[in-house]
Amino acid sequence: MIVPKEMIEKYKQQGYHFIGNAAVVKPCHWLKASLLSKGEKHCYKQKFYGIPSHRCLQMSPTITCTQQCLYCWRVQESDLKINQSEKVELKYEDPEKIVLKSILKQRQILSGLKGNKKVDRLMLEEAFRPIHAAISLVGEPTMYPWIGELISAFFSHGFKTVFLVTNGTMPNILSKLETEPSQLYVSLSAPNEEIYRKVCRPKIKDGWKRLHETLELLHSFSCPTVIRITLVKKLNMCNAEEYAKIISKAEPTYVEPKAAMSLGGFRWRLPTNYMPKFEEVKQFGKKIADYCGYKIIDESLNSRIVLLSRLERAIKLI
Template sequence: MGAFEVEQLWKEPLVIIVTSTYEDGTPPQNARWFCQWLDESSTDFRVGAEALKSTSFAVFGCGNSLYEANFNKVAHTVDGQLGALGGQRLLPCGQGDEDNGKMEQQFQDWSSDLLQALRDGSSEGAPALTEVDNRSNGYCTTDSDDEAEQEGEVADLEDLAGPARRIASVDRAASTSGQAAARTGADDAAGPKEMLSPPLRAALGKQGYKLVGSHSGVKLCRWTKSMLRGRGGCYKHAFYGIESHRCMEATPSLACANKCVFCWRHHTNPVGREWRWKMDGPEEIVEGALSHHVRMINEFKGVPGVKPDRLAEGMQVRHCALSLVGEPIMYPEINRLIRLLHARRISSFLVTNAQFPDRIRQLQPVTQLYVSVDAATRDELKAIDRPLFKDFWQRFLDCLTTLRDKRQRTVYRLTLVKGWNMEVADDYARLVALGAPDFIEIKGVTYCGSSGASSLTMQNVPYHEDVCAFGQALCDACNGEYGLACEHAHSCCILLARKSRFLVDGRWQTWIDYNKFQELAAGALPFSSQDYMLPTPDWAVYGAPEAGFDPLETRLKKARNHPSRAESGGCT
């Protein structure tokens, strides 16, 4: 039900609402107007306590009990307010819990009860099922205003209701509840459940993931495709000398302890505060990921523009970015997995969301260890990362401090969201002092489209010059300990490096000697980040005319159908 017609709610004989709860117990962005109107109306004496006396209603909440204080808060609030306005409650407010992995079953059970209530007319004045089925509106209000799902599509569990559907579809869903219950019982009897339910597998598969076992995944990066065509590599090619066409992007854990507003997978992955799922062995994960990745590379054979030599090299993976979606460091056998990668002479770039300090302490040497620093203050971090842990801020600080003890390359990764976390560089400088990382990557947030899981728009995406200005301000706030070392304008990304370690005789040395790293990692002696560094090429240095684009590659510029910032009065 759109905001433009919500004041006509009293005309509807039946309203069904399925909604999720977001940060601090607030409604999703596209449901806020409705919830605000309902809140004001339910306490306005001019509206009256019988405004919805001819309207029957039912509410189902999609939540996660790990967020204890606000579990399905919006659904319960809406349910109470509809009742306060005189609405006829068909059945108690339903509670879907993503944490126990049974939200689908809970929704199906609730749907079955709802259907039976409509058949029985259990609520005084409840409309007959045939009346509801014959209407084209008024039967469903949800927190999603996307277009209707097509047959066979799978929605994010937080948007489980999806768009408005005919009530008959609830009947079809309820008819499968017995089968689902049988599967759930079998899972419980067999021990720990699998991390990925069939709907989650389908949703991630639609997004291009190749799933490995029960909790891992691999995906082909667009920069891998770009470099296969000789059109340039990613920012890690400019900053650290990786070969983008030989890089595999993977994760051994699709689960995470945060639900960040800029998550590029719109939260189709599960969440958790600890590992509680069935666990696959690291050998299976590495073999499966490499197999899927090589098959995806092989699919580019014969594709126009793909260079045969690049394709042949791409079959031999040399780098692994342990990032994607989820929290790779949650995987209990992460150290064994990294050793398996190194044994194949594959470098390891691991990204953690800074909520597991003990896991960072236990982590064996990786080629480069990233910690996501998404905000500089407690309140900003809570709003942006939406962490599950109550002590998230202390965990965050402990993770940063733990980096000081790491001898290999460490990186703070800052994702700038305009209007959210790029106001005061001094606050970030205090966090930099805690971990003293080798490098600080600063990148503008990537807008991944509208979603009920995020309120971000293109207005939150900074320009490259905004990122550069912030980088300079952070260098100043850190008292000159860091310098602007590299940039990759195409990715709206820059690199700050510690001068005392990586500025040698006036020349930056941010690139990595990967062969040297593998030799050091295989040996028994301790080593440091300075033992495997190489000079940065001139084209990758900050301020170079190439702006981080390798001159050996061919730049492909797409036709612009909109005015540039310069044309509209800004700078580029």
């Protein structure tokens, strides 16, 4: 896989830490917020599933993707006036190396908080030993050739949970995954193909068809499954009934309608007011839930997300 050299530089400027030239680590806002508030503030994954925000390692084994979603935080080639002559060949690191180096990078990043009086010492020590891997930062992780081995390597290094987030365009890889994650996320960012093409701008011809093949695979997973709907005003917050039909067929354990956040690349492509408010997410989530027989079982105002399920409450994983 070849990418413009400038793209890698842009990632670095945005605070991504590279392992080799394809994998990246970047602590999310909530990790530091949790440490600086002595655990008062945390991400929705802590509220819904018991994942401690200060022990989460957010990474991706590749910065490349099959889509160019308008709302994505990722630097995309079309965002930049790039000197196309300077190209770099991406070299994928092996899973073991990625896990070990991700932990080291996370420690380096957090070491700046040592001595900060707002941070609880015990919590910081725990943060140095992450127990949750979110393979979801940027890029499509199933493009990485050893994704099953990567999940397995995280578990063998003591991680209690591993979440894998995919855009669903690589069903052939998911159908052969040797090790399941603790929870599998598939993004569904449109209720139909026309909106999918407009919002996700797939680089492959049959992205929508592949996404549906992935959704058909959800029944074959024994871990909890999630359909993530990233909502953008004026683009994909419509046709709730169509979303519901897709959900009814795939029967995920959860559906997470969530506001697209105006961060990173989003800000270059879309006006800030395209980011829906929490109440708007909740109303739209309720519409979807009503159509497909799911219920709102939890919510997080700060993350602008609601959790839909047929379960009474979410399964705590930690």
